[in-house]
Amino acid sequence: MRAVAVFPQRHSIEVIDHPAPPASSPTEVRANVLEVGVCGTDREIARFEYGIPPAGNDYLVIGHESLAEVVEVGDAVDGMAPGDLVVTMVRRACGRPDCRPCRAGRQDFCVTGDFIERGIKERHGFMTDQVVDDARFMVKVPGELRAVGVLTEPLTIAQKALDELWRAQDRLPWINADADPGARGRGHRAVVLGAGPVGLLGAMALREAGFETTIYSRSPAPNAKADLAGAIGVRYVSSSDHDLNELVEIAGRPDVIYEAAGVADVAMDVLNVLGPNGVFVFTGVPGPEQAKTLDASALVRQMVLGNQLILGTVNAGRGAYESAVATLGAFHRRWPVEVAALITKRHPLEEAPDLLTAPSHGIKDVVSMNGTS
């Protein structure tokens, strides 16, 4: 099988011949990989800053955002058949008896840090011809989402964040967490920091949930990301043209801030404009070099007197994958052109090493295993 492998020790990225995975248990599924999305984590791995090969291997097959077509199912697998489209989950439990989240099937909340992640940490990923995994780590995707299903994994970030948000806002008796999903955010404002794939998918999810949504991001408008935002009814305000006071004048004080820029200084500045009873959701992962001196007493005062909440979120559980598939379907029905436009370009596998090492431009690059470009 062809695969894109990262060799951390000899600092190379190569298309290699990789043995086909054996399907060894009746609960396993074999699927042909159709598409693999590329994100910042992959680029970090390709710079050899992150990424750990499986034990006994000198390389890691990269890729964790996938869409595949089932070709074989084990005898004990229910509800999955050849021809079905599937997305395979990324994280696996740490296996430590003292890790309650992993034992409860919520390895996205793992407390030991010893979890395994396909394509990232200690298990091969999906940028290869075939994938085999246990059916409980595969989520079905309807055929109508063939062109955008590869966005499921990045959308799980927003999906988990929204799940957490609604649980948290259950504390506010006038918010009806059981309302129609498109109505829960109605009458509330959201600001999304950053207009990369994580920010844009977050903005779509917040908009779909009924929020009046504004993206606050660096590049001056007009630009392709601002146009895409406009087309889904999301306001775009550039931090190059407008300071925070102007953001508040334009967008109002937000009830939710969804941070997806990965820049700590900017995030802490924007936290200052969070509205009363508001929730600040961190999804970005800043580099270690960034530092900021905070006016800690002002921040604590604001948070206490404003009943505010800050939450961070990483990875996602099976429930978030299933709801991300449903949400992607809703996006596809409502904004078919815009969702498809999140995928900037499809590249053949042979181009993946160059793609992974080149600076990213556009929104989401995808490697297409059947060579469609």
Ligand SMILES: NC(=O)c1ccc[n+]([C@@H]2O[C@H](COP(=O)([O-])OP(=O)(O)OC[C@H]3O[C@@H](n4cnc5c(N)ncnc54)[C@H](OP(=O)(O)O)[C@@H]3O)[C@@H](O)[C@H]2O)c1
């Ligand atoms: N929590 C999780 O599970 C999870 C999973 C995957 C990724 N992430 C993290 O999520 C973050 C976003 O990922 P991504 O792939 O969407 O990243 P990305 O493509 O790099 O997008 C970052 C966005 O932030 C904007 N930005 C950068 N610096 C800014 C500044 N100083 N002020 C305002 N906007 C600024 C960029 O503006 P331009 O458009 O002008 O470049 C861009 O739109 C990353 O930190 C990533 O590590 C988290």
Ligand SMILES: [Zn+2]
């Ligand atoms: Zn990713």
Ligand SMILES: [Zn+2]
């Ligand atoms: Zn664990």
